[in-house]
Every structure is written in structure tokens, then in C-alpha cells.
Amino acid sequence: xxxxxxxxxxxxxxxxxxxxxxxxxxxxxxxxxxxxxxxxxxxxxxxxxxxxxxxxxxxxxxxxxxxxxxxxxxxxxxxxxxxxxxxxxxxxxxxxxxxxxxxxxxxxxxxxxxxxxxxxxxxxxxxxxxxxxxxxxxxxxxxxxxxxxxxxxxxxxxxxxxxxxxxxxxxxxxxxxxxxxxxxxxxxxxxxxxxxxxxxxxxxxxxxxxxxxxxxxxxxxxxxxxxxxxxxxxxxxxxxxxxxxxxxxxxxxxxxxxxxxxxxxxxxxxxxxxxxxxxxxxxxxxxxxxxxx
Numbered sequence: 001x002x003x004x005x006x007x008x009x010x011x012x013x014x015x016x017x018x019x020x021x022x023x024x025x026x027x028x029x030x031x032x033x034x035x036x037x038x039x040x041x042x043x044x045x046x047x048x049x050x051x052x053x054x055x056x057x058x059x060x061x062x063x064x065x066x067x068x069x070x071x072x073x074x075x076x077x078x079x080x081x082x083x084x085x086x087x088x089x090x091x092x093x094x095x096x097x098x099x100x101x102x103x104x105x106x107x108x109x110x111x112x113x114x115x116x117x118x119x120x121x122x123x124x125x126x127x128x129x130x131x132x133x134x135x136x137x138x139x140x141x142x143x144x145x146x147x148x149x150x151x152x153x154x155x156x157x158x159x160x161x162x163x164x165x166x167x168x169x170x171x172x173x174x175x176x177x178x179x180x181x182x183x184x185x186x187x188x189x190x191x192x193x194x195x196x197x198x199x200x201x202x203x204x205x206x207x208x209x210x211x212x213x214x215x216x217x218x219x220x221x222x223x224x225x226x227x228x229x230x231x232x233x234x235x236x237x238x239x240x241x242x243x244x245x246x247x248x249x250x251x252x253x254x255x256x257x258x259x260x261x262x263x264x265x266x267x268x269x270x271x272x273x274x275x276x277x278x279x280x281x282x283x284x285x286x287x288x289x290x291x292x293x
Contacts, residue, residue: 002094002124003055005273007063009122010293013161015089016067018292019055021048022080023072037074048072069292078112085119088292090275092122095267114267114276115248120154122243122275123267135162139238140245141230141262142168144202151247151277153210158243158275159219166221167241168203171233196225231265238272245275 003019010017023044027035052070059068073080085091093110114121140155142148152168159166172195203223211219226233238244246263267274 001126002092003058004062005122005124006092006293007059007066009090009092011063011066013089013293015293016069017059018069018071018084018088019052020071020073020080020084021052022077023048023074024076025074040074045072077109081109081113082116082118085113085117085121088119090120090122090293091117092124092293095123095125110267111264114263117276117278120275120277122273124273125271135159135164135242137165137167137238137241138162138243138245139167139169139234139241141234141247141266142170142203142206143230144170144199144206148247149206149210151245151275152206154275154277155243155245156207156210156219158245162242164219164242166207166219167237168207168221168223169230169233169237170199170203170223170225171228171230172199172225173227173229199225231262231269234262234266235269238270241272243273243275244270245277248276248278 007017023040025037025040028038029035049072052072056068056070059066071084073083075083081091081093091113093113095110110123114123138155138159140148140152142152155166155168158164200223203225207221207223224233224237226237228236234244234246244266246266248260248263263276267276
């Protein structure tokens with residue numbers, strides 16, 4: 001479950017954990033005035049406090065030393081989470097647990113938050129039990145461009161924090177015609193072996209650059225370059241991983257509502273936690289204190 005997973009990670013990385021409950025208080029239309037949210041009733045606030053208190057008690061059983069904070073928001077769940085993630089290290093959500101075909105959109109909350117959040121968003125499948133063990137592997141999808149650098153950096157940090165192996169997957173479906181060295185001079189036949197070797201080298205350089213920012217980031221790494229549809233390759237490689245990391249397009253506004261086909265497919269079908277990392281940080285975001293999970 002998401003609560004236990006978040007507690008395990010927060011304790012591992014030494015961060016406080018904030019539990020957020022959104023009341024989804026509807027906006028009231030007032031003639032000649034801006035819409036406003038009425039104050040929630042004492043009964044509504046009492047139920048929210050009771051729910052959070054119960055969650056805190058469960059956390060005390062599995063992580064007694066973890067610093068836990070609680071918050072009740074009058075906003076809708078997506079709005080509350082998107083607001084909170086401006087100053088969080090990551091946001092953790094639970095999926096609805098509907099199996100391999102879950103819901104068409106995984107639930108509007110999960111998709112909207114994953115697509116628009118300014119921090120990484122981790123979606124934890126409902127059937128997943130409390131981790132409580134050493135991580136073995138983090139799988140990350142890369143495309144060889146700077147768009148995948150934030151996801152790669154996040155995956156490296158997760159692997160280092162948890163003492164896990166990092167597996168970087170570069171999946172491709174068509175030959176890399178943009179690389180002239182994969183094309184022999186006669187006949188323009190695609191040189192599969194050269195393409196795989198050069199792609200492996202390119203991803204290895206990306207890992208070196210990402211790891212150079214932290215001299216302590218000594219992580220065992222592997223690289224795979226399968227000829228496969230990217231989402232399928234990630235799901236196969238990450239079927240027994242502790243975390244799959246994918247990048248989002250980092251777009252705002254209406255276009256930011258879409259994760260892209262790879263992110264959507266992995267979120268819908270993964271049986272393990274999936275982290276969605278925004279490709280480009282939002283402009284104007286400021287740090288306002290200690291990061292949380």
C-alpha cells in the first residue's frame with residue numbers, strides 16, 4: 001500500500017512524511033463575486049482528522065521513529081497534491097488496484113498529478129505489500145537525449161539510497177538513421193551491432209554525467225538496448241524491480257494533462273511502483289524549507 005511504501009522510503013532517505021487528506025469542498029457561486037469555498041463543517045473536519053490519526057497510528061507500528069506531519073486541505077485531491085508537491089521531494093499515490101486493466105485513465109487524480117506535478121510522483125499498486133526489505137533494482141527508461149536526464153538522475157539517487165542496482169533501458173523500434181556510423185557506405189543497410197554498441201556508449205556517458213554530480217553515487221549499473229516498443233520493454237525489464245522510473249514531457253497547461261503513451265501504458269500495467277519524473281522543472285518554483293515525502 002502507498003502509505004507503508006512512502007514511510008519506508010521517507011525513513012530510508014531521512015525525510016519527514018506528510019499525510020494529506022483533501023476534502024474536495026465544492027466552490028460556491030456568489031452573485032457578482034468570485035466563487036469561493038465555504039468553510040467545512042466540524043463533522044467533515046472531524047472525520048478527516050480521525051482518518052489521518054488512524055494512518056499515523058499505523059505508521060507508528062512500522063516506522064516508530066519517522067517524523068510524520070498531517071494536513072487537511074479544502075481543495076480537490078489533484079489541486080491539493082499539486083500545491084503540496086511544490087515544496088515536496090516527491091508525492092506518493094496509491095492506484096485503484098483494478099489489475100492489469102485498472103481504469104482507462106488510472107483515475108483522474110493519478111494521471112493529472114503525474115502529468116503536472118513539479119516533483120516526482122510515485123504510483124504504488126494496491127496489491128503491493130509493505131516493502132520491509134532491501135531493494136534490489138531500479139529500472140529507468142532513457143531515450144539518449146536531455147529529456148530523459150531528470151528521470152535518470154532520480155533513478156540514480158533512488159538506487160544509491162537503497163543500495164540497489166540501476167538498469168537503464170533504451171528501447172527502439174526503428175533503425176537509428178540519425179547516426180551515420182550505423183550505415184555502411186555501400187547499400188545503406190542498417191548495421192544493428194554498431195547501433196547497439198553506440199547507443200550503449202551514449203547511455204553510459206549519460207549515467208557518468210548524472211553520477212558525476214554526486215561523488216558518493218557509486219551504483220552498480222547495467223544497460224539494455226532491446227528492439228522493442230518502449231513501454232513493453234520497461235514493463236518486461238521492471239516486472240520484478242522495486243521501482244520503474246519514466247519521464248514526463250514537462251509541459252504545462254492543457255498539453256501537460258497528457259503523460260504520453262509510454263508513461264500512460266507503464267502506469268496502467270505495472271505491478272510495481274512507478275515514478276514519473278517531470279522533464280523540465282516549472283519556472284519560478286522556489287524551495288521553502290525541508291523537503292518532504
